Amino acid sequence: MSDAPFTTSLSTEALADYVARQMNAFFPDGDEGDAVEDVLGDALGRMEHCVRHVRMKGWWKDGNPRFNHLHTDQYAVFLYFLANAAYRRDVESVAAKAYALNKALHGLDAFYEVELPGIFALVHPVGTVLGRATYGDYFCAYQNVTVGSDLDNRHPVIGSGVVLYGGSRVIGDGRIGNNCLISAGCSLLGDSLPDNHIALGQHPAVTAKPNRRNVIGDIFQDV
Numbered sequence: 326m327s328d329a330p331f332t333t334s335l336s337t338e339a340l341a342d343y344v345a346r347q348m349n350a351f352f353p354d355g356d357e358g359d360a361v362e363d364v365l366g367d368a369l370g371r372m373e374h375c376v377r378h379v380r381m382k383g384w385w386k387d388g389n390p391r392f393n394h395l396h397t398d399q400y401a402v403f404l405y406f407l408a409n410a411a412y413r414r415d416v417e418s419v420a421a422k423a424y425a426l427n428k429a430l431h432g433l434d435a436f437y438e439v440e441l442p443g444i445f446a447l448v449h450p451v452g453t454v455l456g457r458a459t460y461g462d463y464f465c466a467y468q469n470v471t472v473g474s475d476l477d478n479r480h481p482v483i484g485s486g487v488v489l490y491g492g493s494r495v496i497g498d499g500r501i502g503n504n505c506l507i508s509a510g511c512s513l514l515g516d517s518l519p520d521n522h523i524a525l526g527q528h529p530a531v532t533a534k535p536n537r538r539n540v541i542g543d544i545f546q547d548v
Contacts (some may be wrong), residue, residue, distance in 0.1 A: 327391045327545070328337060329377075329388060330389050331373045331376065331377070331389065331390050331391070331392070332386065332389050332390070332391045332392075333369070333391070333393075333394075334391070334392065334393040334394050334395065335394055337365060337366070337369065340365065340369075340378075340394060341358065341361050341362045341365050342358065342421050343394060343447060344355045344361050344365075344407070344423075344426075344449070345358040345361045346378075347426055347430075348361070348419075348422045348423070348426060349431055351422070351425070351426060352422050352425065354496045355418070355427050357418060357419055357422060357457045360411075360418055360419045361407075361419055363414070364407065364410045364416055364419055365407070367406075367410035367413075367414070367453050368403060368406040368407040368410045369392075371406045371410065371443060372392055372399075372402065372403050372406055373390070373392070374443055374444070375402060375406075375443060375444050375445065375446075376390040376391070376392055376399070376548070377390045377446045378462075378463070378545050378546055379444075379544070379545055379546075380445050380543075380544055380545055381446060381448075381544060383396050383397075383398075383399070384399065384446075395432070396415045397431060397449075398446070398447045398448060398449065398450065399449050400428070400430070400431075401427055401431040401433050401435075401450055402445065402446070402447055402460075404423050404424075404426055404430075404431075405423075405424075405427060405433075405435045405437075405441060406426040407419065407423040408421075408423035408424040408427070408435075408437035409437050409438075409439075409440070409441070411423060411437065412437040412438060420437040420460055421437070422494050423437070424436060424437045431450060431451065431455070432450070432451040432452050433447070433450045433451075433455075434453070434454040434455070434456075435453075435454075435455045436456070439455060439457055439458075439527075439545065440460070441445075441455060441460055441464070442459060442460045442461060442462045442463075442464050443462060444462040444463055444464070444484045444545065445460070445462070445463070445464040445465065445466075446464075446544060446545070447465070447466055447467075448465065448466070448467045449467070449468050450467065450468055450470070451464060451468050451469070452468055452469040452470075453466055453467070453468060453469060453470045453471070454470070454471045454472065454473065454504060455470070455472050455473075456471070456472055456473025456474060456480070457469050457473055457474050457480045458472050458473065458474075458480045458481045458482070458483055458495070459480070459481070459482040459483065460483050461473075461483055461484045461485035461486070461487065461503070462485050462486075463485050463486040463487070463540060463541050463544070463545045464483065464486075464487055464488075465487070465488045465489070465540070465544055465545075466488075466489045467488075467489065467490050467491040467493075467509075468491045468492075469491055469492045470489045470490075470491070470492070470493055470494070471493075471494045471495070471496065472489070472494075472495045472496075473496055474496070474497070475496055475497035475498070475514065475515065479497050479498035479515070480497070480498065481495045481496070481497065481498065481499050481500070481501060481513075482500045482501070483501045484500075484501055484503035484504075484505065484520070485500045485503045485504070485541075486503055486504040486505070486539075486540035486541045486545070487503075487504075487505050487506075487507070487540065488506050488507065488540055488544065489507045490506065490507060490508055490509040490511075491509045491510075492503060492509050492510045492512065493507040493508065493509060493511045493512070493513075494511070494512040494514075495507060495513045496512075496513065496514050496515070497513075497514050497515035497516075498513050498515055499513050499514075499516045499517045499518070500511075500517045500518075501517070501518045502517075502518055502519045502520035502521070502522065503520045503521070504520060504521045504538075504539065504540050504541070505518050505520070505521070505522055505523070505536060505540075506522075506523040506524070506536055506538070506540070507523075507524045508523060508524060508525045510527070510536075511524050511525055511526060511527065511531065512526075512527040512528050512531075513528055513531055514528035514529075515528070516528055516529075516531045519531055519533070521535060521536050522534065522535060522536050523535070
């Protein structure tokens with residue numbers, strides 16, 4: 326499947342126009358059309374790489390990886406890539422507006438300076454904040470999730486193949502191992518979790534049990 330053609334619901338030109346129209350409608354302080362076009366190729370390249378590795382319903386069509394601009398979970402991922410690509414290229418207006426547009430449309434706070442992994446998925450991420458952390462590939466976050474630094478500016482290190490279920494929190498300098506699940510409502514504050522475990526409960530009474538699932542095999546694919 327690695328050589329299956331990547332398809333999009335809009336042409337590159339139509340997608341650039343679509344995004345610029347949204348930005349101009351929400352933030353009518355100037356036309357961002359040319360600036361969006363300048364960074365769109367970078368964002369789409371990263372989106373293709375991501376989509377190819379996600380096994381979830383709606384991310385593939387007729388055996389091909391597909392980006393659908395009306396699939397809101399995909400579009401939230403795309404807007405992050407666009408914001409971060411613009412930040413890397415020092416196109417501040419697009420970075421700021423793509424970030425703000427993600428908050429307005431999806432209730433997702435993923436700041437453009439934060440380095441999310443190249444392969445990640447979001448599942449109806451309303452109320453989710455993905456802050457400063459070290460993220461491994463094959464990362465998945467559900468609704469009302471929070472990741473970020475503590476008051477001493479210490480941030481988590483998250484391994485490969487980690488899922489944060491609804492309402493979970495990962496704050497501070499804990500280390501989350503590979504192939505781990507953070508259960509719904511679980512709160513970790515500087516707590517660590519070894520590879521292949523599930524975290525339950527709330528700090529300071531967090532418990533762990535073995536994880537018999539394979540996150541990469543269940544949600545993603547290593548192509």
